Amino acid sequence: xxxxQFRQALGEAMSEEMRRDEKVFLMGEEVAxxxxxxxxxxxxxxxxxxxxxxxxxxxxxxxxxxxxxxAMNGLRPIIEFMTFNFSLVAIDQIINSAAKIKSxxxxxxxxxxxxxxxxxxxxxxxxxxxxxxxNWYANTPGLKVIVPSNPYDAKGLLKSSIRDENxxxxxxxxxxxxxxxxxxxxxxxxxxxxxxxxxxxxxATLVSFGKMMKxxxxxxxELAKEGINxxxxxxxxxxxxxxxxxxxxxxxxxxxxxxxxxxxxxxISAELSHHIQRNAFDYLDAPIHRVNSKDVPLPYxxxxxxxxxxxxxxxxxAVKTVCYK
Numbered sequence: 001x002x003x004x005q006f007r008q009a010l011g012e013a014m015s016e017e018m019r020r021d022e023k024v025f026l027m028g029e030e031v032a033x034x035x036x037x038x039x040x041x042x043x044x045x046x047x048x049x050x051x052x053x054x055x056x057x058x059x060x061x062x063x064x065x066x067x068x069x070x071a072m073n074g075l076r077p078i079i080e081f082m083t084f085n086f087s088l089v090a091i092d093q094i095i096n097s098a099a100k101i102k103s104x105x106x107x108x109x110x111x112x113x114x115x116x117x118x119x120x121x122x123x124x125x126x127x128x129x130x131x132x133x134x135n136w137y138a139n140t141p142g143l144k145v146i147v148p149s150n151p152y153d154a155k156g157l158l159k160s161s162i163r164d165e166n167x168x169x170x171x172x173x174x175x176x177x178x179x180x181x182x183x184x185x186x187x188x189x190x191x192x193x194x195x196x197x198x199x200x201x202x203x204a205t206l207v208s209f210g211k212m213m214k215x216x217x218x219x220x221x222e223l224a225k226e227g228i229n230x231x232x233x234x235x236x237x238x239x240x241x242x243x244x245x246x247x248x249x250x251x252x253x254x255x256x257x258x259x260x261x262x263x264x265x266x267x268i269s270a271e272l273s274h275h276i277q278r279n280a281f282d283y284l285d286a287p288i289h290r291v292n293s294k295d296v297p298l299p300y301x302x303x304x305x306x307x308x309x310x311x312x313x314x315x316x317x318a319v320k321t322v323c324y325k
Contacts, residue, residue, distance in 0.1 A: 001184055007040045007177040009151035010116075013158035014041070014078060016187065018048055021076060024162060025052040027063055028080030028117075037082050038118070038177045064090035064115070068098045068167075071113040076162060081117035084171060085129050098167040099142030110165045116158070119147065120211065120261045121309055122174035127297035132262035134210075137169045138239035139266070144192055145169045145239040149213035151181035153236055156190030164192065173211040195242035197249070201231035204255035204319050207246055207272065209235040212259050212310055219315035228323060230257075238268050246272065247280050254285040255322040259310050264292040286322040291315055 004012075018024045025048075030037045032045040032055040045053045056063040060081060067077035081087045087094065098111045121130045138145045144166055148154040154172070161168040198213070199220055208216040213234050220230050231249050235241060250256050256276055258269040269290040276288060294308040 001182040003180045004151055004183050005177065006151045006154055006172070006179045006181070007036075007038055007042075009155035009181070009183055010040045010158055010172070011042055011044065012183075013155045013162070015044060015047065017159055017162040018044075018052060023074065024076045024078065025054065026078045026080065027054040027056055027067060029056055029058060029082050031055060031080050036080070038174065040080075040177070060086050060090040061093065064093040065097070067113055067115075068093050068111060071098070071111040071167070072101060072109050076112045078114045078116060078162065081115065083122075083129055083174075084117050084119045084133050085131055087115065087117070087133065094137070094143075094167070094169075095140050099140050102142060102166070111167050112165050114158070114161045114168045114170050116170035117172065118174040119171040120173055121298055121305065124300050124302060124305070126300040130298040132260075132293070134169070134171055134238050135262050135267045135271075138268060143167055143169055143239060144237070145171070146192065146237050147171045147210040148236060149176075149210055149234050151179065152183050153190060153196070153234075155183055156188050157192065157236065159187075160189045160192050163189075168192075171210065176211050190236075193237045193240040193242055195236055195245040196234045197231065197245065198234050199230070199232035201229040202253055203228050204230045204257060204322055205233060205246065205249040205253045206230045206257050206259065206315070206319065207233045207235060208259040209238060209268075210261065212261050215310055215312055215315055216259050219312045219319065222312065222316055223319055228319060228325065230319060235268075241268070241272065241275075243272070243275050243279070246276060250276055250280045251283045254283055256284070256288045257291065257315070257318045257322055258288070259291045259315055259318075261293055261309060263295050264290060265295065267292055286324065289318040289322050291318050
């Protein structure tokens with residue numbers, strides 16, 4: 001094992017898959033000459049050349065459409081959005097073309113494409129650059145949606161995504177690109193759709209994904225000091241959701257708190273809450289509690305950002321509520 005940054009894990013995943021399969025290529029704004037807006041594609045232009053690492057104009061609708069067409073014709077594109085906020089310009093290509101073509105063609109046409117880039121709050125970027133759309137895309141049949149929380153998962157899941165025959169939405173965080181974590185020297189894959197229990201506990205189940213796992217883990221540490229031992233689950237994939245792992249944990253702990261950066265209405269936490277009350281209701285000793293961002297556009301002021309997005313205190317309070325502490 002070796003310690004590498006989140007951005008390096010992503011770059012290694014793409015490079016390894018491009019060496020393995022000449023049909024894989026990367027396309028997006030500043031991915032080539034500039035080595036990526038966040039240096040994820042550092043050195044890839046030098047190794048693979050301008051035909052496989054392609055700089056595009058600021059035209060998400062255009063290059064997303066090119067990628068979808070290429071995927072339908074047998075290539076395996078990786079389309080990088082500088083932020084998933086900009087993917088809204090290309091959402092027709094993603095949902096009406098990539099996600100639906102297999103169904104609309106009666107299974108004759110696949111679209112093996114990965115759309116990747118950062119999601120959610122990244123500091124003082126204000127409302128138009130700080131949104132979470134993983135629940136939007138997870139609402140769409142035909143897509144798979146992945147939100148990793150550490151370099152190990154990011155590399156293994158991205159490699160699996162590039163090999164998948166379906167379109168995959170792969171969401172990262174600008175605030176995590178510099179995070180370090182242990183990654184094996186040897187090749188590995190992580191199956192899409194499997195959650196991971198990162199901490200065993202018996203008093204409550206605490207579920208999250210992506211960069212909110214940092215909040216959850218910090219909250220779990222503080223709760224342990226007070227004698228409250230939570231079981232922590234990283235969903236990793238939000239379509240498909242690994243419901244079974246969460247159900248089994250709730251059967252053990254009898255309490256559930258879900259932490260998610262997205263707004264509360266029609267969120268992943270709402271869907272998971274519904275599923276648990278349908279399939280583990282008799283095991284619940286307290287109502288399910290959700291910790292989401294407040295239902296407002298994210299402002300610029302850092303004091304307001306801290307108040308609006310999920311944090312350690314709100315998570316601790318939620319766990320204590322379901323534990324009647």
